Structures are given as structure tokens and as C-alpha cells.
Amino acid sequence: MNQLEWGFYKQCPHCHHYLRLTAQQRINQVVDKNSFKQLELNMTTLNQLKVPEYDDKLAKAKDKSGLTEAMVIGTAQIKSQRVMLGVMDTNFMMGTLNTTVGEIIKQLYFEAAKHKLPVVLFIASGGARMQEGIYSLLQMNTILNAKRNFDQSKQVSINVLTDPTMGGVSASFAFEGDFVIAEKYTQIGFAGRRVIETISTEKLPIEFQDADHLKQHGLLDDVIERSEMADYIGRILKLHQEESSC
Template sequence: MQLKEIFTKRKKYATIPNENSKIDVPQGLMQKCKNCNKIYYRKEMKKSLNVCPNCGYHHPLSAWERIESLFDEDTFKEWDANITSSNPLNFPEYEEKVLKDCEKTGLNEGVVTGKGMINGQETAFAVMDSYFRMGSMGSVVGEKIARSVENARKESLPFIIFTASGGARMQEGILSLMQMAKTSVAIKRFSDDGGLMISVMTHPTTGGVSASFASIGDYNFAEPGALIGFAGRKVIEQTIREKLPKDFQTSEFLMEHGQLDKIIHRHEMKNLLTTILEMHQKEVN
């Protein structure tokens, strides 16, 4: 057989893909990093707690993924799981959208609250889920957070909250804005009784959430690269008629200007929280 024939035959069962070629990949098997565009197996990203192994970009975690990454196995007890939203203003299609997010996330609302053990240290906990209405704060979100703070006060437990929110939920109007005051009052009562609150802001923490309970912890932490702020960049630029820095409203910018205590990599989160909980437990004893 001549050399020319060998290469001619190879073409029948070996082709070089071009830009128009479609490669059959099972849906959900791969995940692309939004920051560096590298592609990884989804299992690999999950093992890395949704942190890109190449550039370190922190992709969002669902509420239960966050809880699983921090709490000791079989120690988490959920509070107020059955509280659900209504439609007090009869906002068009609001109930349908909430129901759709319930089906998509498996949650009844945009926050999960409860208590459990982190490396043997008992703590109360709330974690917002950006996959549910972008973590927006409505009446139920505010009520669940206020109740969890009150439970922590009654049981003399520390309170840790992970925030992720696009702000107040416009479909509930003034009722959603009222949650800023309600949660802040609950935290003030908790603090006056000597309670410890740790706030960890994740991407994004904006609007009424950033202006209330997210920013009034005894410790205020954030994940790397998180967007944190009240009003949007364009609104501020148009108001002050100045161009803002590129890193404006990032956790790094806030850290530089004294508005955060520390930026914590997700892989270091559990150990740091354990250290703080142990330190304050010794002070109590």
C-alpha cells in the first residue's frame, strides 16, 4: 500500500474539528469559568467549591452547597422551612415567577436558616441563595433572617450570615424595604445581649441588603471579587459626574478603604470561622 493511500483511508474515520464542528458533550458535564473561559468537568469545579482552579474566580454557590461545605455532617437543623411568599400587591405574574424559582432551586424562598456545628462549634446560620429571584429581599427573606437572629439570641448562639442579593424585591414594594429596619432591629437586640454576628458578603451583595444587615456584623468579611454596594455604578457616576475606578464596589476596593475586616478565600472559610467561634467560646467560658 502506498503512503498516499494510507492517509486517504484515515480520513474516513479521523477528522479534524473546525470552528463549525459540533462535539457531542453530555449536558451538564462541563462548566466554563466566567472569568478566564477555561472549561472544566463540573465534578472538578464542585470539588473545588466552585472556585476556578486556574484563576481563582469564585462562582456562586447555592444555599445548600454552602451549608454542605461548612457544616459537620448531619448537624444542620433548618428553621422556618415552610414559610412562603404571597403576592400582597397583586403584582402581575409574581406568584408564577416565585413558583418557577421554587422548582428550579428546590427552595421555598431565597434564604435558608438554621443551626448546626462547624468543626464542633455550634452556631446559628442564614445563607441567601442568588439562584432564587437573584437573592432579592422580600417579606419572607426578612422574616426568616429576623427569626433566625432571634432564635440565636434565645439559645445564646453565635450568628453567621452569608449574603448574596440584588437588593429589595420590587414586586413587594414598601413591604420589602421594611425588612431593612426589621432585620437591623433584631440584630441590635441580639448585639445588646452580647451576641456574636459574623457577616460574609458574596457576589453580589447590593441594594437594601448591603445597606442593612449585611454590613453590621461584629466581623464583616467578603469573598474575593464580590460586588458590594448600594446604588449601581452608572447611577453614582451620573450623580457625581465623575468616572469611578474600575475596581469600585469590589470587595478589594472596600477592604482598601476600611469597610471590611478581611477578604476570605472560600477554601479558607471553614477554618477561619472555626477559629473565630472557638476564640469567642473561650471568652464566654
């Protein structure tokens, strides 16, 4: 990999770990050039519980990320295969799941079923958004219901877990794809290492919550390098299309 490729994939040439990507950077890396068409949704996040400073945090997140929420969806092509694509962005309040993000993901599955398209969902989240309390937690079940409805379309779904995939997101829809793969060096779990070690009083192994470790224990179908992600997903989509046409 040359210097330009290191920069494009945001990978350190020394330790080889990846920087976290914005939604747009992820889209640029994975989809065919100029094929992504964002689905514009008229959704606004509200401070329903009147949590102090939440409105300010939302405003800062919008300025930082250039997004209205932590999720972008639309149609795209990956290696010439049409898909409904969803990308979570940790630059917006750590990609946390709230009522709006939940509605966007449900819309992703609805549109995919309506147009009979496969779903590719890039997941990156610190978990449920605490400022929305029970409203955030409710999204865990309602997203799963939308996924079940999508499954009736007989289209394939590919979940790609990226760093980090934690909390209520990992405990609900993250592992509910037909294929569940992870980007290399991704941290995946529920609670963080420090919390678990404090409660259990045990020292966890260095590879704890690492994507490769989860694959070894049968929790992931595969772990993929960032530079190989588009080709890998493209092969799955092509094989699924060929299987469906038989």
C-alpha cells in the same frame, strides 16, 4: 489545590474567580458534615400588591432553586462550634429581600438569642424585591431591630458578604455584624456601576465595589478565600467562646 478541590469550591482554575453557590453548596462547604439541621418555617410569600406576573416568577424561582424562598436557616456546627446559620441563595430571584426573607432573618436572630448561639449569616442579594415595594423596604429596619435584640444575648455575630451584596441589603443589615468579612471577588455596593457612571458622568476605577477595595478603605474586617472560609470562621467562634468563658 487539585482538580477535585477546584470543583468542590466552584472556582475557575484559570482566572480564580468563583461561581455563585446555592444555599446547599454553601452549607456543604462550610459546616461540619451532617451537622446542619434546617429550621422549618411555615411562611408563604404573598403577592400583596397584586403585581402582574409576580406569582409566576415565584413559581419559577421555586422550581429553579428547590427552595420556597431565598433564605435557609438552621443550627449547625462549624469546626465543632455550634451556631445559628443563615444562607441566602441568589438562585431564588437573585436573593432579593422581601417580607418572607425578612421574617426568616428575624427568626434567625430570635432563635439564636433564645438558645444563646452565635450567628453566622452568609449574605448574597441583589437588594430589596421590587415586587413587594414598601413592604420589602420595611424589612431593612425591622431586621436591624431584631439584631439589636439579639445583641443583648452577648453572642457573636459574623456576617459573610458574598457575590453580590447590593442595594437595600448592603444599606441595612449586611454591615451590622460584630465581624463583617467578605468572600474574595465579591461585588459589594448599593447601585450598580453602570447606574453610578451614568448619573455621575465619571468613569469608575476597575476595582470599584470589589471586596479587596472595600477592605483597603476600612469597610470590611477581612477578605477570605472560599477554601479558607470554614477555618477562618471556626477560629473566630473558638476565640469568642474562650473569651466568654474567662
